Amino acid sequence: MAEQSVYWDEEVLHIGIAAASALPKTVDIAIIGGGYTGMATAIHLARAGRQVAVFEAGEIGTGCSARNGGMVGPSFHKLGTQGLIARYGETKTLALLREGLNALDYFEDFLREENLDCDFRLAGRFRGSRTQADYEVQAREGDWLKQNLGLPFDMIPKSEQRSEIGSDFYKGGGVYHRDGGVQPRTLLAALARCAEKAGALLFPNCAVENMQKDREGTILKTRAGQVTATEVVVATNAYSDRRTSAMHKRIVRIDTGAVATEPLAPELMRELSPKGRTFGESGRIFMWFRPTPDMRRFIFGGRMGRPGGDAQQRANAVRASMLRVFPQLDHVGFSHVWSGNVAYTGDHAPHIGREDGVWLAGGYCGSGVTRSVYFGMKLARKILGQRHSDTAFDDLPFSPLPFRPFAEFGAKVLTKWYVWQDARDLRSRQ
Template identity: 60%
Template structure:
C-alpha cells in the first residue's frame, strides 16, 4: 500500500545495531527474516553459543511484526475445539490447545524477565456475538475450555455489555481474561536489541537473493556479498517468495488492513472501552479493534478492504464497520492506514521443523505475536539440541499449498464469499430474532 502511515512507527527511531560490514564469511546459523520469529530464534541461538547472522530485506520488523494489532493471548487453533476434536481426537486436541497456553506463559515470562519495554497490558478481550446463535456457540466453547484447560472467561449478557464496550450492536459476548495487548514495534525492536547484545549479527537492508546447498553448508547470496552457514532458518512467513521457496510453497499470504483514528477525548475513550479491553467479534470476515497503549486512539483491523487498496480506499472500507460497532464514531477521521501480510496454512495451524534442508517456523494464521516468539525459541532449542524443544505441533505435516501460484487470488475470492455468507447469516438471524 503506497502512502501508508503506520501508527506504531510514531516517535520510534531505528535501532543502533552492531551489524557487520562486510558480512562474516561464515556463521553457524543464518536467519532469514528480522521479525518476531527470526529475532527470537537468533536471541536463543546466540545465547546458546552459536554464531548467528540475521538477514532482513528491509528494516528490522518490516513485515507483519510492525504492522499487526499487537493483541496477545493463548492464540488457540483456528478450528476451535469442535474442529480439532473431529480431526484429531481428544488427546491431540488438548495437547494442541495447551501449546497456546504454553506460548502465552513463555511470552509473559520473557517480557518480565528481560525487562522488555513494549507496553504489555493484560486487560482482557471482549468478543462480541453478532447473533444469539453465536453467543450460544461461544458459551459452549468457553465451558469446554474451562473444564478441559482451566481457562477463565466470563460470559456477558446483552443487557450488561455496556460495562465492557460502548456499543449495543452485539447480542452479548465473552470476556477472555488472559488476553491483552502490546506495542508491536517496540517489541520487535527490543528483541533486536537483545539479539544484538547476545552477539547475533543483525543486518537490516540485506535481502537474501538466493540459497544454494554447498556441501555441508548453505551459501546465501545477498547484495552485500555471500555468506556461508551451517544451518539456515527461514522466518519470512507471509513475506516468503521464490527466494525462500520452502516457506513460500507452504503458506498462503493474505493482505490485511488496519486504520487508526484521530485522537479522541478521554471521555469518549472511556465510553468506548470502560475497562481498556481488546476487542473482537464473531463472523468469518470479522473486525478486531483495540485502544492504543496510550489510551488516546482506537485501532481497527481485518480483511475489510480489497487487496492492493490504497490508504484512502482502506479508510473508506473501514468506515461502515466502525460505525456499525460504534455509531458515535460515524464520520471520525482516520489519521493512519496501512496493510500487512499474514500467512495461512492448509490445516489452519502454525508449524516448525526442517523442510528441504532448512529450518522453518511460521503459518500463524493471524495470531502470531505470542506464537512467533515462542516457536522461534523452540526452533533454537531444536537446533541447539537442548531439552524442552518439543511441541504438540511436531507431528503435524507442513504440507505444500495446492495450486500455490494461485493461492492469493483464491484467498481473495474466498474472503468475498465469506463476507457474503456473513451478511446472509445476519439477515437470517435478524429475521428469526425479530
C-alpha cells in the same frame, strides 16, 4: 488522512539497529527474516555460543512484526474446539490448545525476565457475538476451554455488555481474561537489541537472493556478499517469496489492513472500552479493535476492503465496519491507514520444524505475536539439540499447498464468499 502511514511508527520511527560491520565468510546459523521469529531464534542461539547472522530484506520492522495490531493471548486454533476434535481427536486437541497457553505464559515470563518494556498489558478481550447463534456457540466453547484447560473466561449477556463495550450491536459476548496487548514495533525493537547484545550479527537491507547446498553447508548469496551457513532458518512467514521457497510454497499470503483514529476525548475512550480491553467479534471475516496503549485513540483492523486497494478504499471499508459497532464515531477521522500481510496455512495451524533442508517456523494465521516468540525459542532448542524443544505442532504435516500459484487468487475468492455469508447472517439475525 495519511497515505499508508503506520501508527506504531510514531513512537519508534527507527528500530535503531545498524548493520554489522562486515559479512563473515561462514556462520553457524543464517536466519532469513528479522521479525519476531527470527530475532527470538537468534537470541537463544547466540546466547548458546553459536555464530548467528540475521538477514532482513528491508529495514528492521518493515514486515508484519511491526505493523500488526499488537493483540496477545493464547492464540487458539482457527478451527475452534469442535473442528479440532473432529480432525485430531480430543487428546491431540487439548495438547494443541495447551500450547497456546504455554506460549502466552512463556511470553509473559520472557518480557519480565528480560525487562522488556513494550506496553504489555493483559486487560482481557471482549469478543462480541454478532448473532444469538454465535453467542450460544461461544458459550459452549468457552465452557469447554474453562473446564478442560482452566482458561479464565466469562460470558456477558447483552443486558450487561455496556459494562464491557460502548456498543449495543452485539448479542452479548465472552471475556477472555488472559488476552491483552503490546506495542508491536517496540517489542520488535527490544528483541532486536537483545539479539545484537547476545552477539548475533544483524544485516538489514540485505536480502538473501539465492541459496545453494554444498558439502560445507548452504551458500547464501546476499546483497552484501556470500556466506556459508551450517544451518539455515527461514523466518519470513507472510513475506516469503521464491527466494525462500520452503516457506513460500507452504503458506498463503493474506492482505490485511488497519486504521488509527484521531485522538479521542477521554470520556469517549472510557465509553468505548470501560475496562481498557481489546476486542474481537464472531464472523468469518471479522474486525479486531483496541485502544492504543496511551488510551488516546482506537485502532481497527482486519481483512475488510479490497486486497491491494489504496489507503482510501481501505479506510472506507474499515469505517463501515467500525460504525456498525460504534455509530458514535461517525464524525471521527483517521490519522493513519496501513496494510500488511499475514500467513495462512492449509490446515489453519502454525508449524515448526525442518523442511526441504532448512528450519521453518511460521504460518501463524494472524495470531503470531506470542506464538512467534515462543516458537523462536523452541526452534533454537531443536537446532541445538536441547531438551524441552518439542511442541504439540511438531508432528503436524507441513505439506506444500497444491496449485500454489493459484492459492492467493483462491483465497481472495474464498474471502468474497465469506463476506457474502457474513452479510447474509447479519441481515437475518434476530
